Amino acid sequence: MNDTSVGITKAVVPVAGLGTRFLPATKATPKEMLPVVDKPAIQYVVEEAASAGMSDILMVTGRNKRPLEDHFDRNYELEATLHAKGDGDRLARVCASSELGDIHYVRQGDPRGLGHAVLCAAPHVGNEPFAVLLGDDLIDPRDPLLSRMAEVRARFGGSVVALMEVDPGQIHLYGCAAIEATGDGDVVRITDLVEKPDPGTAPSNYAVIGRYVLDPEIFDVLRRTEPGRGGEIQLTDALQALAVATPQPDGTTGGPVHGVVFKGRRYDTGDRADFLRATVRLAWEREDLGPEFREWLREFVAQDALTSVVQDALTPVAQDALTPVA
Ligand code: G1P
Numbered sequence: 001m002n003d004t005s006v007g008i009t010k011a012v013v014p015v016a017g018l019g020t021r022f023l024p025a026t027k028a029t030p031k032e033m034l035p036v037v038d039k040p041a042i043q044y045v046v047e048e049a050a051s052a053g054m055s056d057i058l059m060v061t062g063r064n065k066r067p068l069e070d071h072f073d074r075n076y077e078l079e080a081t082l083h084a085k086g087d088g089d090r091l092a093r094v095c096a097s098s099e100l101g102d103i104h105y106v107r108q109g110d111p112r113g114l115g116h117a118v119l120c121a122a123p124h125v126g127n128e129p130f131a132v133l134l135g136d137d138l139i140d141p142r143d144p145l146l147s148r149m150a151e152v153r154a155r156f157g158g159s160v161v162a163l164m165e166v167d168p169g170q171i172h173l174y175g176c177a178a179i180e181a182t183g184d185g186d187v188v189r190i191t192d193l194v195e196k197p198d199p200g201t202a203p204s205n206y207a208v209i210g211r212y213v214l215d216p217e218i219f220d221v222l223r224r225t226e227p228g229r230g231g232e233i234q235l236t237d238a239l240q241a242l243a244v245a246t247p248q249p250d251g252t253t254g255g256p257v258h259g260v261v262f263k264g265r266r267y268d269t270g271d272r273a274d275f276l277r278a279t280v281r282l283a284w285e286r287e288d289l290g291p292e293f294r295e296w297l298r299e300f301v302a303q304d305a306l307t308s309v310v311q312d313a314l315t316p317v318a319q320d321a322l323t324p325v326a
Helices: 041-051 066-071 076-085 088-096 114-119 146-156 168-173 217-224 235-243 272-285 290-322
Strands: 010-014 056-061 102-107 130-133 137-139 159-165 175-181 187-195 206-214 257-261 266-268
Touching: 010 041, 010 114, 041 056, 041 066, 041 130, 041 137, 056 066, 076 088, 114 217, 114 235, 130 146, 137 206, 146 159, 146 206, 146 257, 159 175, 159 235, 168 206, 175 235, 187 235, 206 235, 206 257, 217 235, 235 257, 266 272, 272 290
Parallel strands: 010 056, 010 130, 056 102, 159 257
Antiparallel strands: 130 206, 137 266, 159 206, 175 187, 175 206, 187 257
C-alpha cells in the first residue's frame, strides 16, 4: 500500500443506491456486487482508496447491502477448503478483499440523495479532510487520481473534485463546473457548479466524476442544503456554496474548491452499455485472460464485419432476382 494520500486516511463510499438500471440482476444483489470480469465493481473502488493510503473506509449502505459486508469480511469455511486443497491462488484472491483496510458501515435510512449519504458519514469522519468515491466510476490503477487530489488539497486547502471533459451532449448527466486556470497544469479553480444542467445551459463541458477530497466544513453546509435536482440533497450544491463562499468573521470560508482535470482511463459502470464496455476493456487488458479473450474478440468482430459485407453484397443480387424480367 502506498501512503500517498498526504495525511488523508478516511474514505467514504456511498453504496445505498437501488441499481434500478440493472434490474432484474439487482433485485436481490446489490449493483456494486456485479462482477466486472471476476471482481465485484466495488472491490476496484476500495482497492483504489487503499492504494492511495486510505485505510479507513466507510460504506454508506442501505437495505439489501449485506453481501457487501460479507465480501469484505473473512470467509473461514471457504478459506479452509481452499487451504486444504492447496489452492493458493484462489485462497489469495479470496483473502485479498478482506485485507484492504478497516471497513466500516453506516446505514443511510432514507435515500435522500448523495449529499445526504455523505452527511451520514459525519460522525465517523469527524473534523478531518476525507475522500468520497462513487462506485459507478472505476479509475484505472495505472492513472492515479486520488493521491493527486490529496496533494492539491494539501497545497490549496479547501475541497477538490475530479473533472473530466465530456462531449457537450453528455454534460446534462453530470455535475458541471465553470473553471479558471491556476497556472498549475491539471489544477483549476472552480467558480460555479451546477448539478445536471438542463440542455443548453451548462457553463462548460467539464463534468464532475465520482472522486472528491472534501474539507470537513462540507458537513455544516450539507446540513443547510435544501433539496435540489430530483428533490435530493445534492453534494454538488453544497460544493457550489463552498466555491462561492465569502470569508467569515473568524477567517474561515470552507472553500476554496479546486478541480483536478483527469485525462486518464475511467470506466463507467453506471449503465448497461457502459458496464459492458468496462468489462470488455478490462478483460482485454488482463494478463491472464487477455490473450485468449483478445483473439476471440478479434475473430468475432471480423466475422461480424464479413457477414455484413456478404449481406450488403447479396442484397442487390437478391433484389435483382426478385425483379421480374421485362
Ligand atoms: C453523481 C453526482 C454528479 C456526478 C456523478 C459522477 O450523479 O451527483 O454530480 O457528476 O455522480 O458519476 P449520479 O450519477 O449518481 O446521478
